[in-house]
Each structure stands twice: as structure tokens, then as C-alpha cells.
Amino acid sequence: MEVTESIEGTRKREERRTSWLVWGGLVVLLILLPLFIKGPYYRHIVIFTLMYVVLAQAWNLIGGYAGQIALGNAVFFAIGAYTSSVLLVRADVTPWLGMLVGGVFSAAVSLALGYAVLRLQGHYFAMATIAFNEIVRICFANWRFVGGAQGISVPLHMGSLYYMEFPSKAPYYYIMLFMAVFITLFVYVLDRSRFGFYSKAIKQDELAAKNRGISSFRLKQVAFALNAFFTALVGTFYAQYVLYISPDSVLLTSNSILIAVIAIVGGFGTVSGPILGAVFVFPLTEFLRAYLGGQAMGLNYILFGAAAIFVVLVEPNGFVALVKRIRRGAGTRNEKERSVELGGAEG
């Protein structure tokens, strides 16, 4: 027994090393990517894909790890976008600071909201967050101070680091890449920390976990606040990148749902799921839309809907599980065992 255990231990260590190599190689590749992708349109798609990676990864914290289906993330996104933009327009504060202020403010709002609604279970929580999203959207559309329905145009200061506006797309790309790598590492560390174990314990048996002294409510609050914080950072980035925000562009309930759909399609509650989801879903639908042009209005959303239903019916654990299943099916018996172990480690 001891011998087999030590062999398995070495194998696991080997696998961990190869998986680090794969991840490291991926990051290096992504850093070099602007050398290969020159067209502004393609760069734009890559930037947006990374944006959805961060958004889906943030949602993964509340939806995947805390098991609460939050469908109001557009609110936190908008808080980030609006906070930095209002500070910039009215007080000339740099968006870099505005980003942090927006993130903290957004986390505070999520704590206040979460105090009331995180006690709700399942559907009730989902519905409450949708309703909250609608309340905020309508209020912002009628609130003069933040530009009402017209929204806010961010003043032009091209090529200024202070104003976070760059003449080319490359700096935006690297900001987003940094955020995507950061949040992925963050979730990875969290997955292996007490937070990750508690969340798994709660998901398996909430009552038993409670009896062991794990506070599921506090865990959910932490997850909700972290989700709100990261989502708001992306919101500020979006405002600086697109240079125009309005309730109809950043506060739509369908945006909230989209974020969650991407995480679910990829496989929620895992580190790599949201990445897969964003990479599979976003560029595909975007290219489709560009390729088919005006004839295909809304076709990308049809695809989203079909993907959501398909995933639920065929592989409820998302692309991550699908990829594993294919790999397992193709492999020899020995590899089958290995991929099972790997699956357990990635869990």
C-alpha cells in the first residue's frame, strides 16, 4: 500500500508540475499575443473575451462557490463604471483611483444588499437580485446627477495615463490580461483555502456544515462582496475603454444573465470553467454576428439560449466536464485512471 501511495504521490506531483507548465505557457502566449494579432477588430474581441473571463470568474465566486444564483451583477458593473466616470467628470479624479473607490463602494452595496437577501434560498434569491437590478436601472435612467437615460460620455484625453485613455488597444489588452490572470490566481488560491473547503462542505450538506460551526451566511457574504468588487473594477475599465456609459448599455438585466450563462456553460465552481466558457462563447457569437451582419440580428443570443439548454441537457457540469469526458473516452485505460485523478485534483 505504502509503495502504491508513494507512486501516486509522485504522479500527482508530476501532474501538478505539467498543469503549472500549461498555465504558465498559456500566460506567456497571451503576453505575446499582440505581436500576432494586429487588427483592431480582433484585438477588440480578445479584450472583450478577457473582460468576460474576469466577469464570469467573479460570478463564479458567488454562483459557483457560494451556490447563490446572483442575477444582478450588472448593478455592480454599473457602480464601477458610474463611480469612476462621475468622479472623473465632476472632480477630475483619475480613473485608477475611481476604479478602487468604485470597487469598494460596490462591495459595500453588496454587503448591505446581501445582509437582506443572502438568507433567501434558490429561486427567491435569483428573483430578488433581478428585481434589484431593475430598480437600479430605472432609478439611474431617471437620476439627473448621473446623466439620466442619456448616460455619461467620458471626456477625451487620448494618450494620457492619468486619464486611463490610450491611443492603441495594446495597453487596454494588458490591463485586462493582468486582471484576468490575477482573478484566476485569486480563485485558484481561494479554491484551496479554507473558503474552498467550507464552500464544498456547505454544498454537500449545509446542515452538517453548520453543525460543524461553518457559517454559510458569512461565506456567502464574503463571496458576494468579492464578486461585487471585481465586477466593479471591470465596470470602470469598460467605461474607460468604450468612453460612454448609459443605463441601457451597462445596467441591462440581460447582461447580468449573460455573465452567469458564460460561467455555467464553461462549468461553474471550478477554476478553469469560466475561462473556457468565455473563450468558447464570446468570440464565437461575436464572429457569427460580424460574419452574418445585419441579416442575423439577435442570432448570437439564440446561440446563447441554445448553449444554455444544451449544456443542461447534455453535460450539466459544463465544458470542463465535457472536455474531461472526451479526453477520458479517447485515452487508454491507464490514461483514463489518470484523468480521473486529475479531475479530482482540479475538482
Added chain:
Amino acid sequence: MLLQSIISGLLVGSIYALIAVGLTLIWGIMELVNFAHGSYMMLAMYFCWAMNMMLGVDPLLTMPIAAGLLFFVGVLTYRAIVSRIMNASMLLQIFTTFGLQFLINYIMFFIARPTFRTVKISFLEGTIRTGGLFLDKPMMVAGVICVLSFFFLNLFLRHTKVGKGIRATTDNPRAALALGVDIERMYAYTWGISLALVAVAGAVLCRILYTYPTVGDKFTLFAFVAVALGGFGSIYGALFGGLMIGLVETVVGVYAIPWMKLPAVFAAFILILVIRPQGLLGWK
């Protein structure tokens, strides 16, 4: 002025109630929220609009056909999709119905374009003026039809074999199964009835509102609120909830700041969920 807004509030509310009752039927029998509910209503609206445009028939006449069609769509939805996710986690159930919402909305968007469509009404139109009151005829027709639908739904559930089977399954599926009720069929019928009811609401609504691909989304949200007000799974609760929303919406719209009416309704919804998750009346 107050009487006027109360009457129009109750009329609008009865439509909300009819939409909500389909939602509450499904919730009651299988604890599943159909986020695509309003999208199915939109389908019925488009059907009535298309019939109106091609044949010039009033939506009131095509209403039974729309209801019949949506009944089959409902049974089909249950058999093809919902029956497979009955035992799945709640998260996956939510995403299936969201997927349906996206799919239906944007298929319609693809086919019909995001143009606002209107129906040419051939009878029961215009307004009546009596004693300082303006009564919109299409609205009154809508109110009467919605209340009648509740009446017939009640008769159906109480006095027919299928209706009794549905109620038995709602109360206790296992006991119903033990007593020989084909609960799979009851689930399918419930989906059919739920969508037939929302088709009736759609038929009367397309005489009043513009028809466009995302017209149903707001009504789905309102139906949630109505269901939460009246208690999840309760049919009369849905009626009460729908009428309450209609009243609050018109009265707040007339006497307070107009744009506050929707946030007020939704804030009340969150408050009820937090304070009384079993619903304001709490029958279930």
C-alpha cells in the same frame, strides 16, 4: 380621478393576475420558476398579430386557437426539456428556463425584426364616457376575459378528473402516484394549461400594447411579484397579487412621481421575499 385610477388599476391588474396564475400553477406543482413565461405570451401576441395582418381577424376571435396552440407548445416544452431537468439542481433548472427565454425572444427577434407591431381592432374599440369616467373598451374586454378565465380555471380544477389530478399532484406527488394518478401527464397538462392561460392574456394584450420580441419580459417580472404577494403556488393569491400590483402601479403613477411606480413595485417585492418568503397572504 381616484375612481378612474382604481378602475384602470384593477383592469390592468387582472391581466397581470392571469399571467401570474400560470406561473403559480407550475411553481405549485413542481417548484420550478418558468423565466420564459412572458416569452410564451409574446409568441401568442405574434400569432394573433400575424392572423390579424394576413386575414384581418380580430385577436379576440383567434384567442381560442392561440390558447390551443400554446397548450401544445407547453406540453411539448415539458416533454422535450423540462421533464429531463426535474431532478436536476435548482441552478440548472433556472438556467434552462432562462435559456428558453433567450431562445424564444431572439428567434422571434430574428424572424419578426424588432419592429413595433400593432393590431387593427375590428370591434369593441374606443372609449365610453360616463359620469366623468373614461373607460377604454379594449381594457374592459381584457378585464372581463381575465376574470372569466379565472372562473373557468377554478371550475376546471375543482370538477374535472384532470383538474383533480393536478390538485392532488400539487398537494403530494407521491400520494397521488400511489393512488393511480399519472403524475407525468399531470405535469404536462399543467404546462399546457399554464401556457394556454398566458396565451389568453397575450391575445387581449396585443389589442392594447405594441407587439415586439421582448414585450413579455416585463410581464414575467410582474408575474413574479404577483406570485410573491399572493403566496407561491396559490391561485387566488395570484389573482390578489395581480390586482394589487395594478392598483399600486396606477395610483403611484398618478399621485406620486410617475417613474417611481416600477421601482416601488419591485422594492415591495424584495421586501416581501425577505420578510415573508411564504408570500404576503401565506397560504402555502
